[in-house]
Amino acid sequence: MPDDKSEILQGTLDLMVLQTLDAMGPLHGYGIARRIEQISEDVLQLNQGTIYAALLRLQQRRWISSSWGTSDNNRKAKFYSLTKAGRRQLATEAENWHRVSSVIGRLLRLSER
Amino acid sequence: MLTRLHVIASRIRAVFSGRALDEDFDREIRSHLAMLTDDYIRRGMSADEARRAAILRFGGPVAIKEQHRDDRGLPLVDATLQDVRYALRTLRKNAGFTAVVVLTLGVGIAAVTSMFTVVRAVLLRPLPYGQPERLIEISETNPLKGWTHTVAAPANIADWRARNTVFTDIAAYVGVDDRGASQLERFLAVNGEPQPVHGLATTGNLFDVLGVRPLLGRTFTWDETFEGQDRVLVLAYGTWQSVFGGDPQIVGRTVSLSGRGVTVIGVMPRDFFFPNRTVQFWSPIGVAPDAFVKMRRPHWMATVARLRPNVTLAQARDQMRTIAAELERTYPDTNTQMGVRLEALHDIMAAEARPTVLMLFGAVSVLFVIVCANVAGLQIGRGASRLREIAVRRALGAGRGRLVRQLLTEAFVLSIAGAALGVALAAIAPAALLSAAPTALPLFASPRVDLAVLLFAAALAIVAPVVFGLAPALSSSQADRLTDRRDAPTRRTTAARNLLVACEVALSVVLVTGSMLLIRSLIHLQQVDPGFRPDHVVSFKITLARVRYPKSADQVRVFADLEQQLRALPGVDTVGAASTLALRGYTWTGDATVEGRDPNDYERELRHKSVTPDYFRAMGIPLIAGRMLTEHDGAGSNVALVNETLVRKYLRGADPIGRRIRFGRPTDKDDPWTTIVGVVGDAKQDGMDKATQPEVYVPYAENSQNPATFVMRSAVDTESLISSARQTVRAVDRDLLLTDVTTLNDLVRDATGDERFRTTLLSLFAGVALFLAALGIYGVLAYFVCQRSRELGIRLALGARPTSVFSLVVREGMQPVAAGVIVGLIAAPGLTGTIRSLLFGVTPLDPTTYATAITTLAAAALIACALPAARAMRVDPLVALRDE
Numbered sequence: 001m002p003d004d005k006s007e008i009l010q011g012t013l014d015l016m017v018l019q020t021l022d023a024m025g026p027l028h029g030y031g032i033a034r035r036i037e038q039i040s041e042d043v044l045q046l047n048q049g050t051i052y053a054a055l056l057r058l059q060q061r062r063w064i065s066s067s068w069g070t071s072d073n074n075r076k077a078k079f080y081s082l083t084k085a086g087r088r089q090l091a092t093e094a095e096n097w098h099r100v101s102s103v104i105g106r107l108l109r110l111s112e113r
Numbered sequence: 114m115l116t117r118l119h120v121i122a123s124r125i126r127a128v129f130s131g132r133a134l135d136e137d138f139d140r141e142i143r144s145h146l147a148m149l150t151d152d153y154i155r156r157g158m159s160a161d162e163a164r165r166a167a168i169l170r171f172g173g174p175v176a177i178k179e180q181h182r183d184d185r186g187l188p189l190v191d192a193t194l195q196d197v198r199y200a201l202r203t204l205r206k207n208a209g210f211t212a213v214v215v216l217t218l219g220v221g222i223a224a225v226t227s228m229f230t231v232v233r234a235v236l237l238r239p240l241p242y243g244q245p246e247r248l249i250e251i252s253e254t255n256p257l258k259g260w261t262h263t264v265a266a267p268a269n270i271a272d273w274r275a276r277n278t279v280f281t282d283i284a285a286y287v288g289v290d291d292r293g294a295s296q297l298e299r300f301l302a303v304n305g306e307p308q309p310v311h312g313l314a315t316t317g318n319l320f321d322v323l324g325v326r327p328l329l330g331r332t333f334t335w336d337e338t339f340e341g342q343d344r345v346l347v348l349a350y351g352t353w354q355s356v357f358g359g360d361p362q363i364v365g366r367t368v369s370l371s372g373r374g375v376t377v378i379g380v381m382p383r384d385f386f387f388p389n390r391t392v393q394f395w396s397p398i399g400v401a402p403d404a405f406v407k408m409r410r411p412h413w414m415a416t417v418a419r420l421r422p423n424v425t426l427a428q429a430r431d432q433m434r435t436i437a438a439e440l441e442r443t444y445p446d447t448n449t450q451m452g453v454r455l456e457a458l459h460d461i462m463a464a465e466a467r468p469t470v471l472m473l474f475g476a477v478s479v480l481f482v483i484v485c486a487n488v489a490g491l492q493i494g495r496g497a498s499r500l501r502e503i504a505v506r507r508a509l510g511a512g513r514g515r516l517v518r519q520l521l522t523e524a525f526v527l528s529i530a531g532a533a534l535g536v537a538l539a540a541i542a543p544a545a546l547l548s549a550a551p552t553a554l555p556l557f558a559s560p561r562v563d564l565a566v567l568l569f570a571a572a573l574a575i576v577a578p579v580v581f582g583l584a585p586a587l588s589s590s591q592a593d594r595l596t597d598r599r600d601a602p603t604r605r606t607t608a609a610r611n612l613l614v615a616c617e618v619a620l621s622v623v624l625v626t627g628s629m630l631l632i633r634s635l636i637h638l639q640q641v642d643p644g645f646r647p648d649h650v651v652s653f654k655i656t657l658a659r660v661r662y663p664k665s666a667d668q669v670r671v672f673a674d675l676e677q678q679l680r681a682l683p684g685v686d687t688v689g690a691a692s693t694l695a696l697r698g699y700t701w702t703g704d705a706t707v708e709g710r711d712p713n714d715y716e717r718e719l720r721h722k723s724v725t726p727d728y729f730r731a732m733g734i735p736l737i738a739g740r741m742l743t744e745h746d747g748a749g750s751n752v753a754l755v756n757e758t759l760v761r762k763y764l765r766g767a768d769p770i771g772r773r774i775r776f777g778r779p780t781d782k783d784d785p786w787t788t789i790v791g792v793v794g795d796a797k798q799d800g801m802d803k804a805t806q807p808e809v810y811v812p813y814a815e816n817s818q819n820p821a822t823f824v825m826r827s828a829v830d831t832e833s834l835i836s837s838a839r840q841t842v843r844a845v846d847r848d849l850l851l852t853d854v855t856t857l858n859d860l861v862r863d864a865t866g867d868e869r870f871r872t873t874l875l876s877l878f879a880g881v882a883l884f885l886a887a888l889g890i891y892g893v894l895a896y897f898v899c900q901r902s903r904e905l906g907i908r909l910a911l912g913a914r915p916t917s918v919f920s921l922v923v924r925e926g927m928q929p930v931a932a933g934v935i936v937g938l939i940a941a942p943g944l945t946g947t948i949r950s951l952l953f954g955v956t957p958l959d960p961t962t963y964a965t966a967i968t969t970l971a972a973a974a975l976i977a978c979a980l981p982a983a984r985a986m987r988v989d990p991l992v993a994l995r996d997e
Contacts (some may be wrong), residue, residue: 029141030148047172048149049142056184060123061116073151077144078137 013046013054015097018090021064021082028069028077029055055080063089127186128194138181142174196522204526210495211527214488217885218531218577221484223538224878226562226570228470228477230543234560235463235470241384243324247420248458249429251283253412257450258717262461266412266447269440271405273453276436279429281421284322285414286315287398290698293462293556295391298656298820298852301356302369307848308356312394313387319395320347322419323387329353330364330379333397343399344375350383352393370396372660372848388462389556409447417458430455466555469871472948473878476627479620480878481573482580486613486620487885489581492524493613494896496589497606503589516590517583524582525575532574536562539570546870552863553870584609610893615933617886618970621879622937623944626966628879630945630952631872633962637954638865644796644805645695646733647857649686651831652694654853655842656820665817669748671845672813672821676725678841684829689728691810692818695796696864699808700818707763708773708786715778716763720798720808723816729754729793731824732857739770739791746790747814754791759807774809787811801864802953822853831856871951883970886933887977894926894981902988910990922985926978934967 020035021027027035032055033048058064063086071077082090127134146167153163168174182191204211239245251273252262267285274283288297295311302308317333320326328350336342346368348357357363366377375396386392398414420429433453441448456464463470496503503516543560546553554560588609655675662668672690680688692700705719726742729735737757746752753774760769773786787809795805813821827834835854842849855863898905905918945957955962 028144028148030145048145048170049172049174049177052138052141052177052181053184056181060120060185062119071144071148073148075144075147075151076140077148078141 011093013050014058015090015093017051017054017058018063018082018086018093021080022087022090026069026079026081028071028079030077031071032080058086061089062086124185124187128190131182131186131191134185135178135182138178142171142178146171146174192518193522196519197526199519200523200526204523207495210491214491214527215530215534217484217488217491218528219534219538220881221481222532222535222570222573222577223542224477224881225481225573226535226539226566227542227546227560228474229569230539230560230562230566231546231554231558232470232474233563233565234543234558235466235555237565238563240459240462240557241325241382241386244419245459246457248323249280249418249420249426249455250458250461251416251418251433252454252456252461254452254454255450262454264412264415266409267400267405267414268407268409269448269451270414270416272440273433273436276439277429277432279421279424279432280418282318282322283416283418284316284319285398285416286313286319287414288313289388289392289415292465292552293388293391295393298654299371299394300656300658300848300850301394302372303356307850309850309852310352310356310393311391312396313392314398315395316398319387319417320381322417324419325381325385327379328382330377332379333395337397338400339397339402340399343397344373345378345397346370346375347379347381347395348377349381349390349393349395350385351390353380370394371656371658386557390559391556409444426455426457462557463555466553466558468948468950469553469867472627472951473871473874475944475947476624476875476878479624480882481577483617483620483882483885485577485581486617487889488527488577489585490610490613490617490889490892492581492585493588493606493610494892496520496585497896499589507590513590517586520586520590521578521582524578524586528574528578528582531577532570535573536567536570539566546874549873550866550870552866607893607897610889610896611929614886614889614893615929615936617882617889618930618933618974619937619940621882621886622934622966622970623941624875624879624882625970626937626941626963627945627948628872628875629962629966629969630948630955630957630959631868631875633955633959634951634953635865635868635872638801638868641797641801643696643801643861643864644734644794645857647861649828650731650733650824650826650857651834651838652822652824652853652855652857652860653835653838653851654820654822655849655851658848659819661846661848662819668819669814669817672725672817675842675845676727676823678845679823679825679838680727682827682829682834682837682841684827684834686826686828687727687731688823688825689731690725690813690821690823691728692723692813692821694822694824694860695732695734695798696800696860697822698799699806703776704778704781705763705809706775706777706779706781708775712779716807718806719759719763719774719776720806721776721816722808722810723813723818724754724810725813728810728824731826732796733826734796735794737792737794739789741791742810742812746812748812750812750815751785751787752790752812753787754793754810755789756793756805756808756810757795758805759809760792762807776809797864801861802868824857868951868953883973886970887973890926890930890974890977891980893929894922894978895984897925898922898981898985898988902985905985905988906990906992909988915986918988919982919986922982923975923978926981927974930971930974934970938963938967 016036016039017032020032020039024031024035029051030048033046033051036046036051055064055066059066059080063083064080065083066078066080068076069079146164149167149170150160150163153166154160158166171177182188240248242248251265253265253269254260254263264287265285270283270285277283288295290296295313297312297314299310299312300307301310315333315338317335317338320332326332327347330347332347333345337345348363353359353363357366360366363377363380367374368377369375381395387395420426430453433455437448437451437453441451506516507513540562547560588606655672657668657671662671676688676690679685699720700722702718702720705716707716724742726744726746729741739754742752742754755769755774760766763774764772769789769792772789774789775781775784775786777784793810797803798805798808823838825834825838835851839851842851905922908918909915941963942958949957
């Protein structure tokens with residue numbers, strides 16, 4: 001069902017944004033949305049606008065910061081970059097994610113038998 | 114944790130920079146969409162297609178922005194601020210409506226808040242003493258003498274102090290009248306120029322009992338109570354400042370108090386007073402130590418006592434009653450039936466004003482309810498004309514809760530504006546009240562806007578909109594369909610407004626009836642004959658310094674001399690003097706024996722005054738029988754005049770001339786007999802509403818009293834008369850001052866000052882209530898006529914006579930009035946009953962008053978109905994039909 005694809009957890013989107021900024025360096029909202037879509041190979045079809053809710057959340061927590069700049073195509077755009085606190089948060093969350101996903105993976109494998 | 118703080122901080126910051134953030138986010142979204150569009154164009158779409166696809170891909174920019182705004186700031190605050198801004202905008206657009214509501218609310222809140230400052234000053238604000246609630250006043254009672262609250266005898270006080278275990282101590286003081294105003298006048302000589310100051314004479318333990326420390330120096334010791342050690346003085350802060358210019362070296366300075374050298378030992382703190390601010394200094398009573406043993410007959414000391422910790426007032430009452438009973442057994446001669454009365458100091462100080470203050474506060478609260486009802490009526494009326502706006506907003510998706518909140522916000526904005534206006538008015542009102550009626554409040558009370566008053570006004574500002582705003586908001590938010598805007602809500606709102614009008618009318622009936630009862634009381638009171646002719650008479654008091662005139666013969670001589678010189682002034686008709694002026698009470702009272710009566714039968718509480726022969730002529734008090742006093746009735750002549758009440762009560766109407774009275778009991782055989790040589794008319798003594806008591810007038814030369822009050826009857830204008838009197842007095846002795854200068858007309862007027870104060874205020878409240886009720890009636894009916902103009906027009910077109918349309922409208926308007934009057938008439942007797950103690954010569958159920966009140970109300974209501982009804986008569990059928 002198409003609905004399932006777009007239903008991603010809030011925390012997951014936040015984590016993806018953090019990871020994207022860590023990997024790509026400063027990037028604008030459009031770039032982040034594109035990148036997530038590409039990486040997920042269009043498994044995740046999100047309304048690109050929803051990315052801004054995540055960006056606001058992360059900014060409020062001071063995990064990312066923003067400033068206006070110019071894009072490759074010479075357009076004014078707001079660029080987001082990871083802060084020190086954001087980098088720390090990414091490390092913690094990635095570790096959490098690995099732990100949880102390995103547990104869930106094992107669980108799923110167990111029940112498949 | 115820190116992260117959460119960051120979020121909150123960020124949200125709060127966002128509230129204050131909403132617009133900038135909106136613009137920023139707008140730009141960001143535009144740039145995002147532009148890049149997305151570019152992408153699609155690159156993939157080969159046309160510009161239009163690309164733009165549409167981009168928006169689809171982005172997903173509803175408006176919704177995203179809305180969401181962003183909510184997530185970014187504090188939605189509740191944002192919405193409230195938005196509501197406030199919206200309310201301000203709509204209210205500004207309806208400036209007329211806003212002005213009426215704010216003004217009505219402002220006046221209402223001002224009235225309640227002003228009265229609250231008075232209630233707070235009189236009843237609520239603690240007295241400036243240590244643990245003031247533990248302070249008790251002890252007075253004496255005696256049914257034989259008609260005493261219910263009388264100052265105590267020194268020897269009784271001494272025994273109370275010795276025997277009780279319920280008080281830490283009892284202090285006694287003298288020098289104030291019934292209202293607590295200082296009557297102890299002294300002259301402080303500073304740089305040779307004597308200044309009159311009023312004080313209080315006290316036992317040395319007063320300040321310890323009150324639990325107050327001086328600002329400078331020390332207070333009295335117990336030993337300083339007595340003569341020989343009493344040349345010490347404690348100053349009030351104000352006296353220290355005004356008389357001594359705040360001299361920092363004041364403690365230890367010796368000053369001249371009416372010619373007697375005394376040492377200033379202390380200055381009290383600025384906010385201290387006892388018992389009120391008419392007292393400018395405190396000095397020891399200065400009696401002989403044995404006064405507290407011997408003096409059981411003269412009652413002249415007020416007391417204040419402090420309850421021991423853990424002792425209740427009831428326990429103290431029990432023990433003091435037991436002690437009084439013991440004293441009664443031990444001293445039957447003086448203490449027969451002598452009881453004690455214990456009251457909390459604050460209660461007794463406020464006792465006289467309490468009924469007036471509570472009545473006025475009650476009245477003003479009723480007025481405030483009327484104000485709220487009136488504003489509610491206005492709101493409903495406006496809500497009805499806003500139905501279209503509200504229906505449109507509902508159609509556009511505004512929830513009912515959201516609309517109610519917005520309408521309530523509007524009500525709050527109105528009430529806060531009203532409260533601001535109200536507090537501003539209330540800040541100046543008490544001062545204006547006091548200057549208009551200086552004696553209306555107890556002397557210790559100084560009304561002012563303090564924190565409690567501000568909180569009270571704030572509470573009103575919060576409660577009021579709930580009262581006047583909620584019902585209208587609920588009713589008008591119901592408009593759900595645009596088609597609904599004509600009939601159903603109109604009927605509903607009309608019913609609601611009629612109910613409000615009925616309430617207003619009912620409450621107005623109560624206020625108007627109450628005020629008319631007070632007005633009738635005042636009229637009765639002003640028709641009371643004072644017993645003297647006050648026109649063209651001035652009076653003033655002169656106090657002689659005992660140091661300069663130690664013997665009574667000296668005092669008699671100086672007063673006679675003064676009288677003679679004053680009489681010689683041009684234009685002066687008559688001059689007399691008395692120890693106490695009419696309407697100012699008595700000089701002293703005592704037992705009296707009427708010659709020829711049963712030896713055990715004697716009179717109590719005979720009032721004494723000393724007068725010069727011309728006092729009665731100057732006052733215009735008529736001679737009823739016998740002769741006036743003359744200059745030949747000197748010391749030892751033992752003659753006196755009496756008033757008519759004495760003849761009636763003591764002599765039972767028998768021919769008084771030549772009868773003899775002894776000022777004492779039958780057993781006091783040493784006292785001489787005094788012969789009645791004449792009878793004068795009754796003159797009022799304690800107040801215009803008090804019955805005259807038996808009174809005897811003895812020649813000044815027989816019983817000299819200091820101070821003396823002079824009365825001068827003269828056609829000369831008051832100002833110049835007083836100034837020439839002042840010169841004359843100072844020519845006799847340059848240290849003499851005229852105090853208590855007044856015309857007798859003012860004296861009579863001041864005697865009803867309290868009554869005029871409360872009558873004026875209540876009438877003002879009732880008038881405003883009446884006006885508001887009329888306004889409410891008018892509002893409902895004007896709206897009715899406007900809504901029904903088509904129907905009225907058709908009626909007129911079909912040949913209805915204009916007068917029948919007129920009466921139709923009036924009937925419509927008078928329906929809620931009639932209902933309100935009936936409810937008011939049921940409620941009023943219960944409420945007017947509570948002011949029985951304030952009435953004079955009229956009962957709380959006086960039928961004439963009720964009839965007048967209803968007539969007044971009906972007249973006001975009819976006028977309010979007549980205006981819209983007249984307009985209804987002139988409705989042009991054509992115009993009315995075309996409008997639809």
